[in-house]
Amino acid sequence: MVRVKRNSGHVVGDDVVVAGEVLKQMPRKTELRRRDARGGIHLVAANLDVLGIVVAPDPPSGFIDRAIVAARVAALQPFLVVNKCDLAETADLLGKVKNTYTGSVPIFPVSAAHKSGLEEVQHFLGVGHRGAFVGTTGVGKSSLLNVLCPEIGLKVGALSDYKGLGRHTTTVSTLHALSGGGELVDTPGFRDFGLVEISEEDLAIFFPGFEEHDGISCRFRNCRHRSEPGCAVAEQVNQGIIHAERYATYLEILTEVEKEQAEFRSKGWKNQ
Numbered sequence: 355m356v357r358v359k360r361n362s363g364h365v366v367g368d369d370v371v372v373a374g375e376v377l378k379q380m381p382r383k384t385e386l387r388r389r390d391a392r393g394g395i396h397l398v399a400a401n402l403d404v405l406g407i408v409v410a411p412d413p414p415s416g417f418i419d420r421a422i423v424a425a426r427v428a429a430l431q432p433f434l435v436v437n438k439c440d441l442a443e444t445a446d447l448l449g450k451v452k453n454t455y456t457g458s459v460p461i462f463p464v465s466a467a468h469k470s471g472l473e474e475v476q477h478f479l480g481v482g483h484r485g486a487f488v489g490t491t492g493v494g495k496s497s498l499l500n501v502l503c504p505e506i507g508l509k510v511g512a513l514s515d516y517k518g519l520g521r522h523t524t525t526v527s528t529l530h531a532l533s534g535g536g537e538l539v540d541t542p543g544f545r546d547f548g549l550v551e552i553s554e555e556d557l558a559i560f561f562p563g564f565e566e567h568d569g570i571s572c573r574f575r576n577c578r579h580r581s582e583p584g585c586a587v588a589e590q591v592n593q594g595i596i597h598a599e600r601y602a603t604y605l606e607i608l609t610e611v612e613k614e615q616a617e618f619r620s621k622g623w624k625n626q
């Protein structure tokens with residue numbers, strides 16, 4: 355084990371070569387970043403290749419789509435973990451998730467509490483993937499990590515402690531090898547993935563459900579699929595290949611993202 359100073363520029367997942375007392379960092383295959391409340395951008399983990407988006411009943415509107423887009427932008431393969439399937443109310447969410455995302459991303463219905471559905475997740479990670487879980491507070495990310503990596507011993511929050519005061523005492527990121535293969539990274543910097551920053555461009559390219567659109571290009575390269583002439587997405591909505599409801603959701607999120615981006619620009623924040 356090599357201890358690394360916090361400000362060394364290394365993050366969890368980095369490959370390094372130890373040369374004497376110097377750590378030489380190898381080029382990163384992927385980098386995952388987050389923006390803090392003040393607009394600062396932080397690198398959270400390197401060299402992940404999959405991102406588990408954890409959801410439980412009542413995810414914030416647009417969260418899943420934004421998280422999938424954010425993962426794809428970072429060149430990570432997103433997968434959906436629908437947790438708390440032991441609760442009756444999760445059935446509704448699971449149905450919607452399957453309807454919307456089957457064919458776009460792998461879906462794993464699980465219950466961390468009942469330790470069910472986890473073999474499939476282990477199997478998925480076991481083929482050599484390195485991943486992390488993201489999701490809004492209280493969906494069960496720590497609980498899932500605890501059952502998948504029993505040595506980890508993370509504090510599981512009580513839902514009543516929702517604002518999380520004094521809860522996340524751990525600030526160290528750790529990488530865990532799973533017994534069945536694969537690795538999971540625990541990144542406290544990431545626990546609250548509630549606000550996922552994405553750009554209009556990213557959304558237009560990576561929105562889940564527009565995959566059929568691959569290879570059929572819009573007339574304009576930077577098409578936002580709104581009312582541009584020669585828009586292949588609009589054409590596929592007309593043909594019923596892309597569901598009208600998904601298109602409506604896309605337009606809703608696009609409008610939100612445009613507003614957010616305008617706000618960022620007015621504050622002088624740069625896009626990633």
Ligand SMILES: Nc1nc2c(ncn2[C@@H]2O[C@H](COP(=O)(O)OP(=O)(O)OP(=O)(O)O)[C@@H](O)[C@H]2O)c(=O)[nH]1
Nearest residue numbers: 438465466467491492493494495496497510511513
């Ligand atoms: N019924 C049920 N409850 C669960 C399940 N998984 C987690 N919980 C509960 O949900 C609450 C939040 O769990 P955590 O694992 O702390 O959630 P988290 O996503 O890590 O939350 P943050 O640390 O705030 O980001 C706790 O009370 C858990 O006991 C599950 O599969 N079923």
Ligand SMILES: [Zn+2]
Nearest residue numbers: 572577579585
């Ligand atoms: Zn278009």
